[in-house]
Amino acid sequence: MKVALAQICPKLGDIRKNFHMHIDCIQKAKRKKADLLIFPELSLSGYTLKDMVEEVALQPRTDPLFKQFKTLSRNISFIVGFVEEKEKGLFLNSAAFFSQGKILHIHRKVFLPTYGMFEELKFFGQGKNFTSFPTPFGKAGMMICYDFLHFGSSYLLFVGGSELIIVISAAPGRGFADDDSYASSRMWELMGEAISRFSQTFVIYCNRVGYEDGKSFAGGSFIYNPGGQLIAKSLYVDEDFLVKKIDLEDIRRFRKKRPYRRDEKPEVICEALKRIIENYED
């Protein structure tokens, strides 16, 4: 299958403009014969929304733009990041997987960074689950940005049977590296390498670029194969449109060699977690 990563710079708060940017990317991906196109976190709205959250929120079931997305997804699958009004007055940072003319799954960001420069919990409600769901390419699971830095999330998708772990992100860069990139990009790559290698899934990470209120989104989207090898990498900091052919048979190959999934013991982990939680102080 062919995967496309749209490392774009959405315009903050301008749904209409961003929608057209999405349409352009979808058409481009179709021309390049991609099967799955991935957009970054909050790709339809931009990231630093603050009180604009409620102005840009969409209801997937009834929204006319989503209706158009569904139609477009008849012959290509894609993932879009958006603000979801899940119920009246409840706003979530969400990712929708469009395929075969419908929405296959919506993931709601569980871990909302609220420290240092981040203040998501102030403006968003929290998701509650990490689901592996069937797609035309096998089972997949989605995460949004900070979800991925909590390795328990990847574990849940691994145990749930995901063969593709897809992370959409709006990660600002910090710190200098030796090459022309941010030091913080290493953090994402390290996680990508570790999770892909030990869950033997494809890890596909799509970050955005551009500045919002001085924060610079770092780009550097990537794909790791189920052996922990980096097989595709977008530019750092600059806009990019990456298309990469991946071989889903790799999953079988690596899992035959080292049966991590076969030998996994979710029951033991679950029981041990329960005991830890029961013994929490306070």
Place this chain on the structure above:
Amino acid sequence: MKINPSFAEKLLTRFIKEEFSKLNFKKGIFGLSGGLDSSVCALLAAKALGPKYIIGLIMPYRDSFSRDVKDAEDFACYLGISFRIIDISPMVDPYFAKYPTNNRILRGNKMARERMSILYDVSARERALVLGTSNKTELLLGYGTIHGDIACAINPMGDLYKTQIRQLARYMKIPDKILRKKPTAGLWAGQTDEGELGLTYTKIDRILYQLVDLKKTKKEVISSGFQKRDVEKIITLIKGSEFKRKMPPIPKISDRTVGHDFLFPFDWDR
């Protein structure tokens, strides 16, 4: 503290380019002093926007700092940016003739605000955006005049310490005579930043980096080899200048108040 200067240059020129496009401005303007920071700013802006869209304002007081004026002119010519010399003494002198003072800080602050006032006026006439030239060291120490040299629309170099600006300047091949100058706020003749602060920038930046970037405690910074007196002085300066880095507080009365819970991004509708 070591930066990757090529990446820093890329990030800052991209930032300038993107902000100008968001704000729908073509021209940039800033005060050009002949010192290091404004020279680096000029070079970054020229690279980002093209030299013909850059205006450097050279704003001397009487004939003090005539060497700096010459250096600023030379550098503007070298970059191919346009520049204008506006002497601020006809504006400043009548005020101090009426309200005399020998307090150098008062006089210096008034001059810094006069320059700001001219900068904003020319920026409006020219439809140009005011670029700030403050660095992270100055911002953290509050070593600048509020509503004076701190005032700007965007501040490209505000996250680089003075010594990091020097690294960037060397990489960007800023002329040696500018690189070698003793940093000065130019408030009065003979003033140097390091003389006034009583510490070298190398020392200040190392202490700031540990306190701010690495979040080390005062005790940890002192035990890493700095004098208690120096570390305490820097902490006092940081704490005492928070007002220069913030909007002034508003007493909350209503349900939704500017600065409290009326929260929109700077890039709102841009």
